[in-house]
Amino acid sequence: MPNYRVKKTDYVDQTNRISFKFDGKTYFGFKGDTLASALLSNGIHLVGRSFKYHRPRGIMTCGSEEPNAICQINPGTDLTEPNVRATEIELYEGLEASSQNCWPNVNFDIGGINNFISPFIPAGFYYKTFMWPKSFWKNIYEPLIRKSAGLGKSPTLPDPDLYDHKHIHCDILVIGGGISGIIAAKIAAKSGSNTILIDDKNTLGGSTIFQNNENFKINDEISKDWLFKEIEELKKLKNLTIKTRTSVAAYHSYNYLLAKENLTDHLSKNNKTSNIRQRLWKIRSNKVIIASGAIERPLVFNNNDRPGIILASSVNKYLNFYGVICGENNFVFTNNDSAYETALSLFEKGIQIKIIDIRKKTNSKIVKRVEKLGIDIYWNSTVTNTFGYRKLNSIEIMNLSEDGSNVIGKKIKAKCDCLAVSGGWTPMVHMHTQSGGKLNFRESDQVFLPKELDSEHISVGSCNGDFELDDIIKNTNEKVKSLLNLKETEFEKTYVSCTKELDKRNIWLLPNKITLGKTKSFIDFQNDSTAKDIKLALREGFRSIEHVKRYTTTGMATDQGKLSNMHALGIISETAGVKMGTLGTTTFRPPFTPLTFGAIVGRNVGQFFDITRRTSIHEWHIKNNAKFENVGQWKRPWYYPKENENMHQAVQRESKAARDSAGILDASTLGKIDIQGSDASEFLNRVYTNAWSKLAIGKCRYGLMLNEDGMVYDDGVTTRLGDNHFLMTTTTGGAANVLSKLEDYLQTEWPELDVFLTSVTDQYSTVSICGPNSKKILIKLFPSVNFNDDDFTHMSFKNSTINNINCRIMRISFTGELSYEINIEAKYGKSLWEKCIEAGKDFNITPYGTETMHLLRAEKGFIIVGQDTDGTMTPIDLQMDWIVSKKKYDFIGKRSLYRSDTIREDRKQLVGLLTEDPKEILEEGAQIVSNISKKPVEMLGHVTSSYFSPNLNKSIALAVVRNGKKMKGQKLLVPMENKNINVIVSDSIFLDKENKRLNA
């Protein structure tokens, strides 16, 4: 097996050999490698296939901008992950990766045929075809498109890993651990600011840390050596936190940033030190210093996508950082000086290297040095074509015309297996724009630069357009100084000697002899959009960059256009004759690099998906085999099946017991609000539809609360505990909303009222006992209390004690039975409940759940807000006119009851429904009609509640029916899929209309 590794490497530990698998074949790399560098060291360039044409693609970069080398990690396991960049994943023992989007394999891919039909499938072709015959779209065309689209495979097993979140607040956040970030962090931390430095790599230093070149010196040291020492000092600083393997994903307003820290993705299964895979840091920083660097631009020419065509700076990093050689016959193809560093590095390692420069000539320090060493340079030249299917093997070079618009002279064909391309640099302004910042355009080297308005954040280093070492250090120092209002720093006198670029020449789309239509000059490598696609879009009238982007899908691949956006813009501006500056860029949307769902969600999965609220009696319910219903965040007993009872049987038994003898219900979840103050009763007058002033102390009253739009909002019983003291109960689901709504009115509309509201929902456990024998049970529990009907009347309460513990006994009923509710401090709730069960034994006291409660109240025609109402029902619609005070001047929602629509006589109104066949149970939600044959069918209303009543031994239902008030006795239909059920409109009270049972 060939070895492309050089002898000595600083950042790869050649004593630590690691084995990994790629496409099922075992290879070896070293600790410190990325998957990409390890593959390259094994001479493997072809790692994937492109999205549309399935062209062979190789590793092109060494970072997050990688468009081609994306793999499926750990295929077929529960740790699999699609679309992982080989350039970002660190090598670990046992790592398995496979190439994507190819079948049967990456070397021979059937999909490659697309490359040959490519003339027929230009950008947006799918908008123009697949329309005939119509039926084919659903059954043939689309399934085909779907199958061929998509890259990796979604996991199909639950994720065994955990993810965590942490909030952190700091003075200064520095994004990026390159030379400018390090300088900024050092200044900030030393100035006493609580500082965080974040970098996505596993080591600090950016690209300077491997800049091993005589032409770049800081204080007379080679730049990399100088920086190395700086980093060592940095690590000693106290109020500085350094986070490596951490990438900022999003920069939201108010300096709220999200950063994902990788904890185990670089470790083999058995070396994982943490059971957390990734932690999402939620950062609030007073100020942010962005030092995110710049990305090298590729060049756009015919067949510029072959494996072996790599960014020049990446070739340099693979060599100097990982110690990997990308090819034997290397060419550097550039329009700027920076690529000459790559040439020098290769030359010094004795590797064959030639240079193609589109510039006519330049005499900068570094270029002179290269010439002095005798490295061939093809000036004023361009690559016009490349060859080699699975791996680059040769290139074709031609001279450029004077204005660069064409190629001239004869073709030179040269052997080449690694073409190191450099089209200049693009500052990473993503963070700046995400934060809401705008951009300026710099004509000289055609880059967009941060336009800084507020003092919330600054950009330093190459992301701010400083590409020369001396500028970087000088400007970083100055900007950070003014951000922190410092007089001077240790970097004032830092002396830099470096080569300076003298000449620039940029051609977005390099010319060719062949007509553009016949070339494949790629702009977006992953999505296979080419220069001619951009021109087609423009030809078809797509002008705005966003249109072109969407039509050609340029910049919409998993690299989000990090390599392609600028070239697309450049070609648009050239073709349309609009200045790039005025064209503007597309918006950079978060996240900067794809972020796992798991990291975003953190630990709120499984049992922690949502809060579970439990009553103090919960344990008992579980012990007694309760089935639970989710009511908001509460767990409420739904029913208590015995042996092998199903729900229906259990509910029938429970509700019968409640009516025949005694039932017991945990009513602790109802909202409770303690209301005090001299205006308490006036307050109730304003929030409820009925009158409260005259309610005597010790008495309870049912109240209905509306929205301002007149629709029923909540209901409950309120008790007058004292002259200025009430206890309000609300529905379980409504509790929180009611309290904040009431506070809202108190604080904003009626500040003059002397009223205090305090939630006591969790203070009390509420045990409700109903049934003809309930009184007997209560007497056993409270021998001292007089339960005599004329003394302890319905809708009144008494304070008492049980074993010297205070409690409140309310005689109120939601079932129509004689019924008592006991409120006791929650810590005694379970104990009290058990006592009640004990006391009720002889009376077959039966615990019942929400289902039975719903049935019992339905027999009495009591409504449940949210089930029998839906936000469109007024009290009048519910036939509860009696509860709407005519005397009161005003209450919440009153005015709305008198609007032209709400006073209509024929609105939907609450009625009872009886089925012709008493055994037939209606489906809740079923619609109600009078005539099914007349189309369109007119729906009169729907069934809101429906049960089989064991006590009436027939099916009963509540429904809302248009003009129902006037329909009593009328026959209607409930049409189901397979049959129509005959029903008769009835009174909504089915049982004990005279309320005899309340005093049974």
Next chain:
Amino acid sequence: MLNINFPKIDKKTFNDLELSLAEEKIKINIRGKNKDFFTKVGKITSIILPTEANTSSSNEKFNALWLSPDEWIIYFDGKDTNKVINNLFNEISKLNFGAITDISDHWVCINIKGRKTFDLLSSSSPFNFNSFKKSKNNVAQTVLNHTDVIIHHKEVDDVNLFVRRSFAEDLWLWINDSARFL
């Protein structure tokens, strides 16, 4: 006799962290605005209600936490609620100087101790503890894992965390789960 049941919260110790239920405590919600209100509270509890936001005041028996300009919680160890509450109630609620409400069972008090205390809280609270943790007697009403909590920084790296009873078990499970990752 009735036995007492608190949410299932048993003492747990992790390195640099100690979690426990801090009951039984009496907790009284106190609302009021005018001068007489303050003097009456002072007379009965011999404590000056803190008027500075997010702070607390304490004496040998009572802790008073600021909740809002007209709302405080007074909490103290003990079982017999009646005496203090009744005094306050009769002197303040009854005479319309404010509102006194027994909320001893509405809130459950969890004690968190140790060097990692604020790391734990930061796992799921957006609150900025940087200055909060520096000095004791600070009070914060905020959210922890989407649950309303009141945090009383009574001693250095030692807080009483108040959570509504029905949420307590759920939050406790979450806290224990979080503690593993510190």
Next chain:
Amino acid sequence: MNNKYSIFSLIKNAFTQHENWQQAWGNPEPKKEYDAVIVGGGGHGLATAYYLAKKHNMKNIAVVEKGWIGGGNTGRNTTIIRSNYLWDASAGLYDHALKIWENLSQELNYNVMFSQRGVMNLAHNLQDVRDLKRRTHANRLNGIDAVWLNTEEVKKFCPIINTSPDIRYPVLGGTLQRRAGTARHDAVAWGYARGADEMGVDIIQNCEVKGIKRSGDIIEGIETSKGFIKTKKVGVVAAGHSSVIANMAGLKLPLESKPLQALVSEPVKPIIDTVVMSNAVHAYVSQSDKGELVIGAGTDAYVSYTQRGSHDVVEGTLKAILELYPIFSRMKMLRQWGGIVDICPDASPIISKTSIKGLYFNCGWGTGGFKATPGSGDLFAHTIANDEPHKLNAAFNINRFVSGDLVDEHGAAAVAH
């Protein structure tokens, strides 16, 4: 139609390297006067212009768009199309749209990729079940296909959903509308633009409305960044910016503009073959032809025109996604964005005349406007052309907020998207 799109025209053009395709639509400067001007070049606005020209023979009309067509909510939504609404009025409106969708590609000769792979709404609590069944029955009687699925059937239809009874809010069932699905959002705007342009409609981009000129209660024209345009009829379809235009005309609308967020994952091979929506566990998801999971988040509670929402909303949505699809935990969010949606108190739209003669509003679509695009355009065109609403949009007049005759879809319907 010159320049007709088909597989043959593609092949033909291939031999000339696609050098001969013509503009899909022009780039005209505004004329002095039009018979009608549509404010807003989104799907709804372009459709309105298309139908004004096609069905009401109004050719001298223009669409003015302050940015680029389809750049607002049309290009930012999750492209769900369904008509299973509760109330008759809504059902009528949305099914009218759905029927047009079914032939739209052919009508426009532009493949809008309407993909009828069904929309499923899940129920997670007993009230969900009641609400969804109520809707299903209503839909059936309104002639809209809808079936109730029990938990097993839900699992069968979409196997990757976690239907375990042990999860926090177990799936208790769901409704399925098979005719529902998704479409390619850009194509809808572009297709209508191309169609309208062909009939002579001026589509004027980068033209911002600065003012509405009226004499008394009659419209005279609009001030724009490209000068004054005289016209007797102005149809405003400005979504999140409706109130801004209304204020120019001295009107107030019952609207609040709020951020709505959405996101996509990286593309993967087909994994979910339908659209699943859940209200209680708030998340909805589908997979695009490109392979991306398209996920809709909720709105924030405050007014904002920033096209950004708070991160909590996205976190909450993905939390719900992982609850229902634990296998997606290692999937990655590729891109997230926001739109500005204008929401009515009853979560139903306004397609209506106003107190000013010649001024019409089509707004209030909230989070669910995309699905209605063709129907909305058709009915709004009718309303503008006849100065009278079509019977299908009569219920969606502004006056309902005075009378109280609301079409309360969020109160009742399980999902308001």
Next chain:
Amino acid sequence: MFIINCPYCGERDQSEFTAGGEAHIERPKQPTELSDDEWAEFLFMRKNIKGVQFERWNHAHGCRKWFNVVRDTTNDKIHAVYKMGEKPSID
């Protein structure tokens, strides 16, 4: 996520607050005197301002107080906060 400076508790994360919509829409003292149109104006019609808007927020998970915020809806920048019944420090 904004940082909102609660006039009672100081700067807190947005997640502690709930939004209450447009401010200074006073509930009519005598609703019964109003026409349906006037009532609808109060009930439903909103300025929905693009720009500097006066709105209400509630420190729901803190001190439970309602207060007013002056926020630019085009960039979410908060210019001022002030208590109920007070006048904004800026206009």
